[in-house]
Amino acid sequence: MRNCLTVDVEEWFHVCGSEGPLAFGRWNTLPSRVVDTTRDLLNLLDACSARGTFFVLGWIAERYPALVAEIVDRGHEVGSHGHLHQRVYELTPESFARDLETCRAALAAAGVRDVRGYRAPEWSINGRSLWALETLARAGFTFDSSMAPMRIVGDPDYPKQPHARSTSCGDVMEFPPLVDRRFGQNMPMVGWGLRMTAPGRVIRIIEDRNARGIPVALAVHPWEIDPDPPRVKLPPAKNFAHYFRLGGFRRRLERILRGATFAPMGEVLGLSPLST
Numbered sequence: 488m489r490n491c492l493t494v495d496v497e498e499w500f501h502v503c504g505s506e507g508p509l510a511f512g513r514w515n516t517l518p519s520r521v522v523d524t525t526r527d528l529l530n531l532l533d534a535c536s537a538r539g540t541f542f543v544l545g546w547i548a549e550r551y552p553a554l555v556a557e558i559v560d561r562g563h564e565v566g567s568h569g570h571l572h573q574r575v576y577e578l579t580p581e582s583f584a585r586d587l588e589t590c591r592a593a594l595a596a597a598g599v600r601d602v603r604g605y606r607a608p609e610w611s612i613n614g615r616s617l618w619a620l621e622t623l624a625r626a627g628f629t630f631d632s633s634m635a636p637m638r639i640v641g642d643p644d645y646p647k648q649p650h651a652r653s654t655s656c657g658d659v660m661e662f663p664p665l666v667d668r669r670f671g672q673n674m675p676m677v678g679w680g681l682r683m684t685a686p687g688r689v690i691r692i693i694e695d696r697n698a699r700g701i702p703v704a705l706a707v708h709p710w711e712i713d714p715d716p717p718r719v720k721l722p723p724a725k726n727f728a729h730y731f732r733l734g735g736f737r738r739r740l741e742r743i744l745r746g747a748t749f750a751p752m753g754e755v756l757g758l759s760p761l762s763t
C-alpha cells in the first residue's frame with residue numbers, strides 16, 4: 488500500500504506567531520537555508536525511491552521559483568502551504584482566500600498551474616476555522632491535509648484516516664497526519680513526535696494501518712534535516728517543537744522511507760496523475 492510523505496517547504500524561521508527575532512518584518516534579513524535543505528531532502532527521497540507531496544509556502548515560491556520547478560521535475564507533487572504562514576483561524580474567510588490566491592499565483596509563476604492540495608500552517612484548520620474547507624473548495628482545491636487528530640492544534644476525535652468533508656461548494660478530501668496512541672494520547676508522527684520515535688516503531692505503525700487498508704501521511708520540514716540549523720531563543724513549547732532531537736533525524740528518516748512505500752497524496756487519494 489502506498490503512503491504519503493509530505494514536506495512543508497518553508498524556512499527555519501517560519502514559526503507561527505513569532506515576534507522578536509523571527510517576526511515577519513525580519514524575514515528578508517534572516518539567512519536563507521531552504522534551497523540547500525530542500526535539495527538534500529529531494530536527494531534523500533530519490534535514494535529511497537520515494538515520491539512525495541511538497542506543500543510550498545508562496546513566500547518561498549516567489550523567491551526560489553527554480554526550486555519549485557525542480558521539485559516537479561523530480562517527480563513530486565506540489566501543493567500550497569499558503570503564502571505568509573499565518574494560522575488559518577487567525578484569518579477571515581476573505582483574507583484566507585486572498586492568501587491562497589497569492590500563493591497560487593506564486594506557484595503558477597514558478598510553472599505549477601495545477602495545485603490541488605493544501606496544508607495549513609500549524610494544522611490550523613480546526614473547530615475555530617472549519618469555514619476554511621468551503622473556501623478551499625471554492626478556490627478549486629480537491630484535498631486538504633490540515634486537520635490533526637491531536638489536542639491543542641486539532642481535536643483527538645477527528646478521523647484518523649482520509650475522509651470526505653462536505654461543503655456548499657463541493658467535497659474536499661481530508662487526509663489527516665499519522666498519530667500513534669501513546670501515554671493515553673494521540674502522539675503526532677510529524678515534527679517532534681516523528682523525530683523522537685524509533686524508525687522501526689514508525690514502520691510498524693504504518694504496517695499496522697496499511698494491514699487495515701488505511702494509508703498514512705507523515706510530514707517533515709526541510710529545516711529538520713539541516714546539518715547546522717541556526718539557533719534562536721524561542722518560548723519553551725516552540726523551542727521543543729523546533730529543536731528537540733534534530734540530531735540524526737536525516738538518518739532515521741531514511742530508514743523510515745526505506746521501510747514503506749510513499750507516493751504523492753493526490754495519487755494515494757486516487758486522483759488522476761498531474762499533467763505538469
Ligand SMILES: [Zn+2]
Pocket residue numbers: 495497501568572607608609
Ligand atoms: Zn509551516
